[in-house]
Amino acid sequence: MEKRDKIIEIRWHGRGGQGAVTSAELLALAAIEEGKFAQAFPSFGPERRGAPVLVFNRVSDKTPIRARVSVINPDIVVILDPGLIYITDVTAGLKEGGVIVINTTKAVVDIKSEFNGSWKLAVVNATSIARDTIGVPIVNTTMLGALVKATDIIELESLAEPLKERFGARAKGNSDACHRAYKETEIAELSGVVKKPTKTFETETFPSWQELLPGSVIPEAGNAKQYRTGDWKSESPIWDHQKCIKCGICYLFCPEGCIGQNKDGYFEANPYYCKGCGICARECWTEAIKMVEEE
Amino acid sequence: MTTKRIGMEGSFAIAEAIKLARVEAIAAYPITPQTHIVERLAEFVANGELDAEYIPVESEHSAMSACLGTSAVGARTFTATASQGLELMHEVLYVASGLRLPIVMTVANRALSAPLSIWTDHSDAMAIRDCGWIQIFAENAQQAFDLVLCAFRIAEDLTVLLPTIVHIDGFYISHTIESVELLEQKVVDKFLPEYRHPYPLNPDKPVTMGAFGPPPIYTETKKAHEVALRDSKKVILKVWQEFGKLSGSHYAPVESYKTEDADVLLLCMGSFSETAMMSIDKMQAEGQKVGLIRLRLWRPFPTEELRQAVSKAQLLIVFDRALSLGGAPPVCSEIQAALYPLKTKPKIVSFVGSLGGREISIQGFEELINNGMNRAKRGKLDEFEIIGVRE
Amino acid sequence: MESLAIYVPRLVTIKEYFAPGHRACMGCGEALAVRLVCKALGRNIIIANATGCMEIVSSPLPSTSWEVPWIHTLFENTAAVASGIEAGIKILTRKGKYNNKTKVVAMAGDGGTADIGFQALSGALERGHDFIYICFDNEAYMNTGIQRSSSTPFGASTTTSPAGKVSIGQTTWKKDLPAIAVAHGIPYVATACHSYPFDLMNKINKAVEVNGPSYIHILSVCPTGWRLASDLTIRAGRLAVETGIFPIYEVEGDRYTLNLDFPKLRPIEDYFKLQGRFRHLSKETISQIQERVAAKYSKLKERAARNNYQQ
CATH class of the missing domain: 3.40.50.920 (Rossmann fold)
Known part of the structure; x- marks a missing residue:
């Protein structure tokens, strides 16, 4: 990315607990270390570990940053979780010529059809790199390496100090992850017309003030059932009917209450709600349940 | 329509209004100069003169909190406080009005610490200015009696549903004996119909009260509250007019x-x-x-x-x-x-x-x-x- | 140990009163505990919920996870709100304006119970309202980001009792809330954990039948705050019980019953090693804690045995 007196805006798409906030913070600290101006802040919401979250960065060479408002028209989007592209419009508002950095097991040729616009696409198998280097599939620092490769928004070396500050003894693994991602990130130019966003981030509709009942009472009991929490998961439980004795322990221990019996008496999780916590698989007596990675 | 003039302390006149209003729940904590009101009410309940639940809570914070509960299930609710007690209730007041629970309260106005002062001024009233309640000031025992009765009618009006405070000066009204004309029970019963909350807490029709307001909806909740409070003036005028015809006492904003x-x-x-x-x-x-x-x-x-x-x-x-x-x-x-x-x-x-x-x-x-x-x-x-x- | 070799759906109601679609973290022990509690309570209840995780994850306007009447007002006043609801039902019933035999239930976390809501709780227990108070204890202020409470165990690292070069983390012993509830002389006090769901639900059923205040203290594992994998929630709860760290007992009047007793307690390391919050502890500190756990457990056991002897 050319160095201009311009504010570069970045939107991170991750899930609660994946460390997107940390990524954005490290990026801002590294940029400030380089003498730039930078900002990092999350969208502050009630969502918990596993839920989709947004985090924002602004970076500029010379211009102090004043905007305290979410990034609507990013120059760059970074996607920590490949599943997010199916549940949220990650490229919403992405500028012409903008950059998409995504964690995926797929190669550029296999994933580029998911994006329709004249953008630069950078792909990296961050989950695998993170497993190798850090030992856990937490990809936030790995994705920083990919971001730097795709955009040269900062120098890779500038991350060294902030990583050390943040991770102490674990800094080396994270730094290795960052460097490996820098090497392994594959980049391609996409073409196409930027389409209007089909989805917005606010998937819920909200009433007008006149529609609210006195005291904002909610008369529809349990209407949160409409809310899909199944988007949060990266793993799904799969039942092996050979081993299942239909005891229902999985049903009993499910924090979502989303496991039910099908007509044959076997249990299954409702994918609309299942967050993929893995309790059912862990507690199953007969080891009939396996957690399988979502794709 | 009114009874003959009788000599009575202001606090007792208010207690009489509460009894005539057939209040169903009272949660209160002692504080000077309010205490005479709730002592009298406790006596009424103890003697069976008023069929109500009297909750002797352990603080004013709990007093107003218990009032949220009684009002939310649909009981006509009253409490009284002053000064530090009102300040201890402070955050609960905003909840009562935000949830649109038509609790009626008298505040025996008193100064705020420090230094401690049990004597009257309007510091306590002004400190809760923005709490979203209807707030009315009385000038003597008769007005206190009248305005407290009217307060239930105003607060519980289905187009209002807002808690209401009647402010009375500590000691100069609460502890002063003067002449008051009360109303007969049947007159009050006609003026003040039974309280029916439109969405009470009840297993027959489960509702959620007090859900939190994320940024896309908080402003709408506050707009609705603001409009309700502004528009309550129409009902206040109507109720006072009706009360004037009934009692001969006329009130205006x-x-x-x-x-x-x-x-x-x-x-x-x-x-x-x-x-x-x-x-x-x-x-x-x-x-x-x-x-x-x-x-x-x-x-x-x-x-x-x-x-x-x-x-x-x-x-x-x-x-x-x-x-x-x-x-x-x-x-x-x-x-x-x-x-x-x-x-x-x-x-x-x-x-x-x-x-x-x-x-x-x-x-x-x-x-x-x-x-x-x-x-x-x-x-x-x-x-x-x-x-x-x-x- | 509680036997789970049964066909669960025949033993519990299929009806969910805490609907899916709530925003609790994956593997949330508190959400599971609430779900089980609600199943046992059934429909004829009114819940007053304190501010905290369960309130936030279940009620972002305009949506609610609650299938039963539910009210949230503030953090520290839940027992007082429940008092009001109970009193309101009483008078309305007396006047023929309310026709359900409804049980009032107050729910709060450990911060809302042991710290900021302590006074309101004590007041409500002392006044003898007919209600159930349930503390969902995840041992810190999780909703605000894992700050210590007076219910945080000794040695746990939280964001306001961090383990550091000169600190072992929390340096105070967990406040014994069930004992404080017992001291109020109320008819029923019990501890429970979501890892023993039938014991938990039995206790809720018992509390529903009590006339007067009941206090139920439920250890609720928080994978986020305790720093453990989300699938280990049930296991961690079980280990808290099997190590004697969180004994499962009940007190009816002055009669103590240890509902789950173990001939030999597991070493507390088994429990600690699962969790990031205890990872920094030295052998010395662990044995200090082990001693205290053993002493408390045997005291409780003696107390329960005395009942049997008297019988």
Whole structure:
């Protein structure tokens, strides 16, 4: 990315607990270390570990940053979780010529059809790199390496100090992850017309003030059932009917209450709600349940 | 329609109103000078004169919290407090109004610590100015009785559903025996129908109350609250009019006393307004063109009525009984805000006094008015003065 | 140990009163505990919920996870709100304006119970309202980001009792809330954990039948705050019980029953090693804690045995 007196805006798409906030913070600290101006802040919401979250960065060479408002028209989007592209419009508002950095097991040729616009696409198998280097599939620092490769928004070396500050003894693994991602990130130019966003981030509709009942009472009991929490998961439980004795322990221990019996008496999780916590698989007596990675 | 005049302490008159209103739940904690009201109510309940649940809570915070519960299941609810007690309730007050629970409360106005003072002023009332309740000021025991009865009718109106405070001056109303005319039970029963919350907590129709407001909806909830509070004035006017026909006692959001030919108006709130009336009588008898207006309705703020009431005055002397430390006196700053947009408006002189129980005599009000006129003459309108301070 | 070799759906109601679609973290023990509690309570209840995780994850306007009447007002006043609801139902019933035999339930976290809501709780227990108070104890202020409470165990690292070069983390012992509830002389006090769901639900059923206040203290594992994998929630709860760290007992009047007793307690390391919050502890500190756990457990056991002897 050319160095201009311009504010570069970045939107991170991750899930609660994946460390997107940390990524954005490290990026801002590294940029400030380089003498730039930078900002990092999350969208502050009630969502918990596993839920989709947004985090924002602004970076500029010379211009102090004043905007305290979410990034609507990013120059760059970074996607920590490949599943997010199916549940949220990650490229919403992405500028012409903008950059998409995504964690995926797929190669550029296999994933580029998911994006329709004249953008630069950078792909990296961050989950695998993170497993190798850090030992856990937490990809936030790995994705920083990919971001730097795709955009040269900062120098890779500038991350060294902030990583050390943040991770102490674990800094080396994270730094290795960052460097490996820098090497392994594959980049391609996409073409196409930027389409209007089909989805917005606010998937819920909200009433007008006149529609609210006195005291904002909610008369529809349990209407949160409409809310899909199944988007949060990266793993799904799969039942092996050979081993299942239909005891229902999985049903009993499910924090979502989303496991039910099908007509044959076997249990299954409702994918609309299942967050993929893995309790059912862990507690199953007969080891009939396996957690399988979502794709 | 009213009973014969009887001698009664202001607190007891309020307790009589609560009994006549067939209040169903009372949660209260003792604090001077409010305590006589709830002691009397506890007696009524103990003697079976009032069929209500009396919850002797362990703090004012819990008093108002318990009131949220009783009101949310649909019981007619009352409490009373003062000063520090009101401040301890502070955050709960916002919940009561935000949830639109029509609790009625009397506040026996008292100063705030430190230093501790059990004596009257309006510091406590002003500290909860923005809590979203309807707030009404009474000037004597009769008004306290009347306005408390009316408060239930207003608060529980299905187009209002807002908690309501009737402010009474501590000691000067709460502990003063004077003559009161009560109403007969059957008259009150007709005036005040049973309370039915439209969405009570009940397993027959489960509702969620008190869900939190994320950014895309919080503003809408507050707009709805603001409009409800503003619009409650229509119901307040209607209820007071009806009550006037019933009892002969007439109330208005802004009440004027001998203002017809007055160039100079004094503005007060609370019981000391009655002392001020005597000063006005005396000064008018001496040929001075002075009059008195009192704010009866404090929230919703009666902007139109105020503008109307001062439309012919050249000077308005505002007497605050609380400070907004480091800022303008609270009542006066509201008055100034209400009048500022007008092309023709009176000059305003701002005084603060009668803090922490310090009295102001008939002569004291006369001096205050003269002092105000002098200030106006000298053009000294740029700052307020605390009167009667020992130098 | 509680036997789970049964066909669960025949033993519990299929009906969910805490609907899916709530925003609790994956693997949330508190959400599971609430779900089980609600199943046992059934429909004829009114819940007053304190501010905290369960309130936030279940009620973002305009949506709610609650299938039963539910009210949230503030953090520290839940027992007082429940008092009001109970009193309101009483008078309305007396006047023929309310026709359900409804049980009032107050729910709060450990911060809302042991710290900021302590006074309101004590007041409500002392006044003898007919209600159930349930503390969902995840041992810190999780909703605000894992700050210590007076219910945080000794040695746990939280964001306001962080383990550091000169600190072992929390340096105070967990406040014994069930004992404090017992001291109020109320008819029923019990501890429970979501890892023993039938014991938990039995206790809720018992509390529903009590006339007067009941206090139920439920250890609720928080994978986020305790720093453990989300699938280990049930296991961690079980280990808290099997190590004697969180004994499962009940007190009816002054009669103590240890509902789950173990001939030999597991070493507390088994429990600690699962969790990031205890990872920094030295052998010495662990044995200090072990001693205290053993002493407390045997005291409880003696107390329960005395009942049997008296019988």
